[in-house]
Amino acid sequence: MSTATSSAISVMRHHRSIRKFTEQALTDDQRSAILASAQAAPSSSFLQASTVIRISSAELREQVMALCGNQAYVGSAAEFWVFCADFHRHLQWVPEAKTGFAEQLLIGAIDTALMGQNALTAAESLGLGGVFIGAVRNQPHALSDLLQLPKGVIPLFGLCMGHPAQDPEPKPRLPANLVLCENHYPAKFDEAHMQAYDEQVRHYYRTRTGGKKEMSWTGQIGDTLAKEARPFMLEFLQQQGFCIR
Ligand SMILES: Cc1cc2nc3c(=O)[nH]c(=O)nc-3n(C[C@H](O)[C@H](O)[C@H](O)COP(=O)(O)O)c2cc1C
Structure with missing residues (x-):
């Protein structure tokens, strides 16, 4: 185990997802710093193929929570941001742009994931906590309608952020x-x-879990990978103009 450290390494190595939050809001300044950190992430060919939708309306948040398997923290976190891969913006300025390549799905997903992780690390460095929400892809058509996502935009993951009301141990990673x-x-x-x-x-x-859950990692991945993985995804991606060639 390495002993090399820095404040950044310390924040990253103490990461654990937070799913219980106090009611305290983030300040505008905290939000701006988190977004600026997210945007500072590297971007493939400098395409900046990402858009973040902050769900600030309480009514909309309820609806989004319902589409995310009713995970309570989607409703209770001070902030909920939906990270999207976005080629719509490019097409506005460069209508003749060649899009729809599978490679561009990877570019959009990688750019957006780098942004998301920067955002979470920035939040954690401010003493906040958060958890990503892949469940935004549970019902991608309905969520896209709700957030009025045009063709060229797909929701990849959500990010709950807020002041932690729990202090779980970091989960052990593979050796x-x-x-x-x-x-x-x-x-x-x-x-x-x-x-x-x-x-x-x-x-x-x-x-x-105080003895309630007894699960190995291989047991867990066995359960997860026994299920189909959102088999409707290819059709959704193609409807949004991704992965058609
Ligand atoms: C892309 C992505 C999607 C995730 N989606 C969910 C989710 O929908 N609900 C949830 O409770 N946790 C979600 N997680 C959190 C993971 O369960 C968590 O990161 C993992 O179990 C490791 O735990 P840790 O983050 O506490 O180290 C997601 C994580 C990632 C990276």
Whole structure:
């Protein structure tokens, strides 16, 4: 385990998703700093293919929460921002632009994810907390109608932010030697490291839930990957003008 540190490294290494918030609002200044940090993220070919929609209307927030599997924190967080990949803006200024390439979906998704993570790290560095919400993709047609997203724009994830009302332990990550490979992909990952990690995750959940949840990492990914992954997504992406070539 490295001992090299800095204030940025300390914030990133202490990350844990926060799902309970106080009612305290963010200041305009905090919001501006978070957005400026998000926008400072690198951008592929400087396309800046992202738009953020801040859901400030209480009524709209309720509707968005319903579309996100009614996850309570989508409603209760001081801030809820929807991060979208956006090529609509480019088409406004350059109508002859060639869009719809699968590669551009990756560009939009990568640019937007980098922005989102910068936003969360900035929030955490200010003593705030947050959690990403992939459930904005549960009903993408309905959400896009609600947020009036034009063709060329897709919602990728939401971000709840606010003052934490809980203080969970950081979740243990895969051991570094299962994630970082030297020069080539290994023929097989080390079984013993995997089993040790499974036990670490089981212990994490046991402790965090007071013994109610007992789940290894391989058990968890087995459950998740046994389900279809939003099989309607390709049709939605193509309707929005993505991934048609
Ligand atoms: C793109 C993305 C989407 C996510 N969607 C949800 C979500 O809809 N609801 C939720 O409670 N957590 C969501 N999470 C949070 C993950 O569950 C969480 O990051 C993961 O379990 C690791 O825990 P940690 O963030 O506390 O380290 C999402 C995370 C990411 C990166």
